[in-house]
Amino acid sequence: MANILYRIGGWAARWRKSTLGGGIIILLLLAVVALRMGPVFEGDMSIPGTESEKAANALQEKFPSGDAVDGGTIQLVFKAAQGKSLESAETKKVIQTSLNSILQDQNVASVADPYSSGAISANKEIGYATITYKLPAADVTEKSVEDVERQADKMRKAGIQVEKSGTVGSGGVPEIGGISEVIGIAMAFIILLVMFRSVLTAGLPIVIAIFGLGIGVLLILIGSNFIDMSAVTLTLAVMLGLAVGIDYGLFILSRHRQNMLAGMSIRESIANATGTAGSAVVFAGMTVIIALAGLSVTRIPFLSTMGLAAALTVFIAVLTAIVIVPAMLSLLGERILPKAAAGNERNKKLKKKPATESNAWGRFITKFPLPVAVAGILLLSVISLPALHLQIGLPNNGMKSEDTTERQAYDLLSEGFGPGFNGPLVVLATADGTNNSQSAIEQATAGLSKMEGVASAAPPILNAGGDAAIISVIPKSGPLDKETGKLVSTIRGESKEMESQYGVKLMVTGSTAVDIDISKKLNNALPTFGLLVVGLAFVLLLLVFRSLLVPLKAVLGYLLTMTATLGFVVFVVQDGHFANLFGITQSGPVLNFLPLLTAGILFGLAMDYEVFLVSRMREKFIHARDAKGAILFGIKSSGSVVTAAGLIMVCVFAGFIFMDDTMIKSMGLALAFGILFDAFVVRLAILPAIMSMLGRHSWYLPKWLDRILPNIDVEGAALEEKSHKITVDNRQAM
CATH class of the missing domain: 3.30.70.600 (Ribosomal protein S10)
Incomplete structure (x- = not known):
């Protein structure tokens, strides 16, 4: 795979203008098609085979509606002014006049006012009216909604409190490019700026991620015309596509800069970075895609659709990273390096002695592995405790912000x-x-x-x-x-x-x-999906690292991440602790499909960091057979990149915490803190500490198993040897 990606990177670097032009043309064509077709987000969150669905089918059979359209509804809820009653002549006249005006809309099928339907509370202060349209909720025009709001304002001016709910206007296309995404992107840019000390270089992964995300989003908008999907599907895809897109671009960019500072030519450096870091990107991306597509085994349609749509954006992010990133790097040339590294300063760096293969954090972990491991495990175990009383459900209007x-x-x-x-x-x-x-x-x-x-x-x-x-x-x-x-x-x-x-x-x-039935079905599906994910993780890591203990500790670390994530979500969302800090105005059950969705996403992302960090350790161990040195080298060479990537993902996901939609808010919270726990506590602390205690035993693999396992060169060891020879030749030529 590394050699294939090496050639792809070299080709993209050589034909940079054609590659970038082709990508832009694809984006524009998809935009035209998407605009002509328009989005259709009408998918519900039902699950076939549940007791409630069987009852609904029987209800339709016993009470056939004929050819009647399942029209959208708006419910207006009234509260009389203080000291007055809804049945007072003045109040009644205002309400009935406004409702009669609404009825004049040709799209309105009926209006059930509170007086004819008896929808008035016992104290006569609160009542409601139901407006039913001839059209499905998604087809009700904006003018019809404005007419209702205009009449509601008239009633409010008369001193009546009027609030609105219903199916009309509740399932539209979620806002893309809003404040949540802007906050996440801005924080990601700051992190990249600190890391690279160059505005141009810091902006490159973000621009390319947005480009790839645009293609993925447009494909989902087009696909919504053919596949039932809920509006939250698009938001999840945007979350993941943006986060992994920036991270994958960062991994290749970071390796390219290292190569150039080591003396490689620009085009050779790009090809090598695509073959080495690109191989890890492809493998990591495929684990995310497999985990998301694996949600289909739950046989829950809306969850399967969400997983596949999100997997599509990750797939586009991987393609963008291995094709568009090399072309952009070739176009920018040496401008992606800090000014101090360009020209003569770059040559001076090449003549210096190689830097030490360790940093302070790596030395601290290898010196105190037991305290680090125990502290990390205890911390996440305590955070996990609230998960023992997890209660799931589908958030309703009662969990929305109080000002809605x-x-x-x-x-x-x-x-x-x-x-x-x-x-x-x-x-x-x-x-x-x-x-x-x-x-x-x-x-x-x-x-x-x-x-x-x-x-x-x-x-x-x-x-x-x-x-x-x-x-x-x-x-x-x-x-x-x-x-x-x-x-x-x-x-x-x-x-x-x-x-x-x-x-x-x-x-x-x-x-x-x-x-209630959906929540029960999702609970029952979680163990099956969990076993699938854990089994898949073990097999994949066994193939990559050719070790029994490294995959085992990675899987156990993932399980610890999952329980800590659920525990934290329960602590905040369900128990209400620090709820105001995250803009949660009402505590309540955790989103019913969140545990399953989080399990799939965190599995893929956790394997990302495991691959990028541990593959460098394995590479060093194979060459030097020094277990401690391998840990130090891995943390030094990949630790900063994993740290930056983890921070970027946390920032992108955290931006969605402050959206109004309760579902999106809880997903952002779970993913942000899940990545925080996994990247910084599990991958960068607990697991290196355990590997340090195990020493050479970490890399144990029975000889009979070693013979039958295929050799997967994720980091491109052959390319590294080739690149090393080129670098040595360049230095000798100087």
């Missing part, structure tokens, strides 16, 4: 109708094959209102055939409370008894039940 209208609407409904009103359960009672189905259904559902945890249960609504009924059940607890989950299980548990006694089957669906 959706959160205020949620709070008003809870205040007026109880916390369970925001998460009603839809119970479907079917009486197939019974003689008197209506009577059987009434008897079987009579006890629903008396169940523990039920605030109220509406009378059954029968279908046209009389063999099925819908009962709306309002829990006493909120949709994310554990008690609501217990209530769903209780109702489903009653189904067998009702079926044997009355011939009636009870099924539960609705958004709350769907979220």
Whole structure:
């Protein structure tokens, strides 16, 4: 692989203008196609085969909607002015006048006002109206939404508090290029500037990463027309594509600078950097891609789509790193070096004696390996403890920022109708094959209102055939409370008894039940995916490092990273500690697919750092057979690059913590601190310390296994030997 990448790097450097021009043409063509087609983010987060989905299918069968369109909705929630009632003549007139004006919109199918539907709280202070459109939520025009907002403003001027929620306007294309990305990019630039001491060099990995990200994002926007995907899919892809794009460009750029300072010609240096560091980039990128694509084994459609879309942006980042980066480096020539390293100063550096192959951190770890390892393990173990009471769920409007209208609407409904009103359960009672189905259904559902945890249960609504009924059940607890989950299980548990006694089957669906079932399914999928990831990590690292203990410690380190990451997320998001610091206004369950998603992403990124750091150690150990010297050399030669790469990823992911969307916020938090724990505690402290204690045993591999394993030259040892000869020849020529 190294030789192939060497030739690719040399070709890109030689045909730099054609390479860059071709990349720009591809970007422009994709932009034209994406603009013409437009994005379509309509995918939901349902999971086939769950109890709630079976109930929803049965509900559609028993209560067919014909050719009716599943129209988008806007819910307006009202609160009367202090000391007044919604039923006062003045207030009622204002609300009904505004709702009648909204009804004039030709796209509106119906408006259920609070007076005709009885949607007014017991104290007459809070009520709501539901506006249903003839079009799906994504197709409702901006003008229609503005009309609703205009009428809401009129009611507010009359002293009525009006808040808005619903499906319309809640699933659009996420903002790209907003403040979150800008903050992350700015911090990455500062880190690169400190590292390279050159504005041009510091900006190069960022510009190239944005270029590759642009191609990846455009492909996802085009693909959204053919594959169902949620809007958060694009945000995740942007997170990863930007972070790995900068890191991969950094790895090749850093090696190229080292080569040039060692005396290589520009074109030879680029080819060598692409063959050596590029090989590590390809391998590391493939581990991320495999981990993300591996989410498909969970057989959860929305999660599989998210993984594949993110894997696509990582794949583009790898291609950009091994093709576009060499072309840009060739175009810039010696300008990527600090001024002090150019010209005569560069020649002076070549004549100096080689620098020592260790640094202060490496010497500290090898001198005190046991205290370093114990301190690191204890630290991450303590951080992991909150994960023992992890509770997952799908965040709703109740976890949004308090200054959003959706959160205020949620709070008003809870205040007026109880916390369970925001998460009603839809119970479907079917009486197939019974003689008197209506009577059987009434008897079987009579006890629903008396169940523990039920605030109220509406009378059954029968279908046209009389063999099925819908009962709306309002829990006493909120949709994310554990008690609501217990209530769903209780109702489903009653189904067998009702079926044997009355011939009636009870099924539960609705958004709350769907979220509960999704969380359960995701929990069940985590062990399977975890075993796959751990097994894959061990095999890949066994092939790369040809050692039993190095892969074992890497896998154990990854598991420690995962538990610490989940523990920290639970500590902040679920338990509410330091929540205000991260802009989290309401504590609650952890995003239900976050553990699975984080497991896949952190696996790939952790292997990135493992490969870049330990491959240099192995290279030195093979040549010198000095275990301690190999650790010192690896930390000295790759430690600074891994540190910069880790800091860049932390900054990029941390930028997303302060977005308004709760899902994106929690993903940014988990990935930022996951990388922080893995790169700086596990890879740069615990694992080198353990390797130092193991000594030469770290590289033990049975001879029979060594014979059958293929030789994967990730760092391009053959190229390194060739480059060393070229460097020696250049120095002798001086």
